[in-house]
Amino acid sequence: MRRPLPLLLLLLLLPASFAAAAKKCQTCKDIVHRFNQGLVETAKKNFGGGNTAWEEKTLSKYESSEIRLVEIIEKLCDSSNFECNNMVEEHEEHIEKWWFKMKKKYPDLLKWLCVETIEVCCPPGTYGPDCLACVGGSERPCHGNGLCDGEGSRDGDGSCSCSLGYSGTFCLDCADGYFSTLRNSTHAVCTACHQACTACTGSTNKDCKECRVGWIKNEDACIDVDECSEETNPCKEDRFCLNTDGSYSCRACDSSCSGCTGEGPGRCKECRGGYTLEDGKCVDIDECSQAEKACGKADRDCVNTPGSYTCVCPVGFEEKDGSCLATAKADGEEAEAAEPPPREDL
Numbered sequence: 001m002r003r004p005l006p007l008l009l010l011l012l013l014l015p016a017s018f019a020a021a022a023k024k025c026q027t028c029k030d031i032v033h034r035f036n037q038g039l040v041e042t043a044k045k046n047f048g049g050g051n052t053a054w055e056e057k058t059l060s061k062y063e064s065s066e067i068r069l070v071e072i073i074e075k076l077c078d079s080s081n082f083e084c085n086n087m088v089e090e091h092e093e094h095i096e097k098w099w100f101k102m103k104k105k106y107p108d109l110l111k112w113l114c115v116e117t118i119e120v121c122c123p124p125g126t127y128g129p130d131c132l133a134c135v136g137g138s139e140r141p142c143h144g145n146g147l148c149d150g151e152g153s154r155d156g157d158g159s160c161s162c163s164l165g166y167s168g169t170f171c172l173d174c175a176d177g178y179f180s181t182l183r184n185s186t187h188a189v190c191t192a193c194h195q196a197c198t199a200c201t202g203s204t205n206k207d208c209k210e211c212r213v214g215w216i217k218n219e220d221a222c223i224d225v226d227e228c229s230e231e232t233n234p235c236k237e238d239r240f241c242l243n244t245d246g247s248y249s250c251r252a253c254d255s256s257c258s259g260c261t262g263e264g265p266g267r268c269k270e271c272r273g274g275y276t277l278e279d280g281k282c283v284d285i286d287e288c289s290q291a292e293k294a295c296g297k298a299d300r301d302c303v304n305t306p307g308s309y310t311c312v313c314p315v316g317f318e319e320k321d322g323s324c325l326a327t328a329k330a331d332g333e334e335a336e337a338a339e340p341p342p343r344e345d346l
């Protein structure tokens, strides 16, 4: 029993009017919500807090009064909300009729006004211009495992968008990566497979029908592939491999390493130039503290850097044409020694 063709054609031809139908229902629902808020806000009005016979009488008179209705209607719409004000204006007589004559018999304003009287919404579990039952029935649309398109509005086609883990027109089938723990003509419960499986019969990695990429069949279970094992290490030079369940990642080696087997300066295969092995770690060489002057020319200061060093002009001097010249002092100011551009002297 699929949806009839004429409706499908209508949907194709008049998408704008259907979207408008959903909007009208929402506007009506908003109005009813504000009306109910108004009822709460005015519930204790004109009531002194005592319980004299006079107050009781005044309260019950106010309870169903036109004054109270006007107070509630005044607050139904924000002044800028055109659709809301339009709908209230158009159907004010209906609201008054309900207030004075119908509300005892039909206490549900949403049902009376939006569904049955101005016909902009549908009852729960139904959809579309004629309020037909959603796929799976109006009691439990989509068998409780999805959302019915247009439910409660005069919009939509009643079809199901299944929740995560469910599939099929009726949301009674299990999606890929889920297995069935309950299934009859009206109910279905689907549970996620173990992450090792693409399809399964139960919840462990021994219940896989097929292993997911990154996992391999070992005896009766799907186990993680260790992509980082020595033969298959997929990472480039200066990166190390980190195995994870179902995958792996490549991370940058420490800056002191030339190739590495893991994180930090203690896992280098070799030390990069400018570093030396000390207590199992690659550490920076301080070229400036060595007996042989790293900056051959006597007029330069040596500055150690990670993995290297630079030779700079002393404070008060600046680099000019390959030598250090005294910085010209500006009037009345302490001239700052301009930092010469660092020179890599390896």
Ligand SMILES: [Ca+2]
Pocket: 214, 224, 225, 226, 227, 243, 244, 245, 246, 247, 248
């Ligand atoms: Ca892995």
